[in-house]
Amino acid sequence: MSSILTVEGVNKNFSGLKALDDVNISIEEGSVHAIIGPNGAGKSTFLNCLVGRLIPDTGTVTYFGQGKPENLSGVAPHEINQKGISRVFQTPEVFEELTIFENAMIPVMAHLDGSYKLNSWGGVLSRGEVIDHAEEILTDMGLIDKRDVHSGSLSRGDKRRLELAMCLAQEPKLLLLDEPTAGMARADTNNTIDLLKKIGETRNITKVIIEHDMHVVFSLATRVSVLARGHIIAEGTPNEMKGDARVQEAYLGG
Numbered sequence: 042m043s044s045i046l047t048v049e050g051v052n053k054n055f056s057g058l059k060a061l062d063d064v065n066i067s068i069e070e071g072s073v074h075a076i077i078g079p080n081g082a083g084k085s086t087f088l089n090c091l092v093g094r095l096i097p098d099t100g101t102v103t104y105f106g107q108g109k110p111e112n113l114s115g116v117a118p119h120e121i122n123q124k125g126i127s128r129v130f131q132t133p134e135v136f137e138e139l140t141i142f143e144n145a146m147i148p149v150m151a152h153l154d155g156s157y158k159l160n161s162w163g164g165v166l167s168r169g170e171v172i173d174h175a176e177e178i179l180t181d182m183g184l185i186d187k188r189d190v191h192s193g194s195l196s197r198g199d200k201r202r203l204e205l206a207m208c209l210a211q212e213p214k215l216l217l218l219d220e221p222t223a224g225m226a227r228a229d230t231n232n233t234i235d236l237l238k239k240i241g242e243t244r245n246i247t248k249v250i251i252e253h254d255m256h257v258v259f260s261l262a263t264r265v266s267v268l269a270r271g272h273i274i275a276e277g278t279p280n281e282m283k284g285d286a287r288v289q290e291a292y293l294g295g
């Protein structure tokens with residue numbers, strides 16, 4: 042297996058507070074790598090350093106998704122996105138005033154105006170092709186029956202579904218998820234787990250998932266890193282981490 046992303050010696054301070062303290066991590070291509078840890082451990086800061094929202098004070102983030110190694114430190118978020126890295130937020134972000142279908146059209150259309158790298162659809166698409174692709178992805182994600190529903194009125198689970206559809210329309214190689222089931226009822230959480238599994242069946246997308254809910258971690262992850270006070274204190278398979286005393290202490294101490 043080869044790495045799609047490596048993080049080496051990353052530090053991030055917020056006016057004296059060490060949010061990330063010498064973080065080293067390697068994400069294997071094709072894995073579902075969970076980052077767990079108590080509140081305030083630095084998980085979101087870590088993710089923000091990967092997508093260009095924050096720049097590490099020191100250390101390197103290297104991406105291998107485009108053949109040759111690329112240093113992502115200091116690269117703008119939209120450029121990182123163009124390289125094939127997509128991110129979903131803790132709270133689903135969709136255009137609430139638009140319908141599901143209109144939302145799905147946006148990332149598909151974005152391929153037309155040159156702001157996104159041309160993808161395997163072969164560049165400029167006709168209006169019919171744009172509609173076809175948007176419909177295809179909504180069908181895939183189980184949203185086609187609700188295509189004309191205004192997105193603002195959707196349940197949190199359906200908003201997450203739509204947000205993932207919009208991400209997948211960009212055909213990412215690496216998908217970063219920050220607590221994708223936060224605030225969801227159990228049924229929506231289980232739907233989201235099933236959806237993420239389904240995405241994995243037909244697409245080769247590596248996933249980094251920040252997660253609080255151990256049920257989600259054990260359902261999806263192939264690898265787990267434990268972050269506490271800005272530092273990776275343990276790493277292994279979900280089963281190895283389950284019984285690890287350091288992990289339990291970090292959680293009880295957090």
Ligand code: ADP
Nearest residue numbers: 055058060078079080081082083084085086087
């Ligand atoms: P987690 O996502 O694991 O809950 P965060 O990465 O959000 O943790 O936060 C890690 C630490 O850094 C916390 O102590 C938090 O208060 C602090 N922090 C996060 N973002 C900022 C910021 N923009 N400015 C100052 N402090 C921050």
Ligand code: MG
Nearest residue numbers: 084085086219
């Ligand atoms: Mg967070």
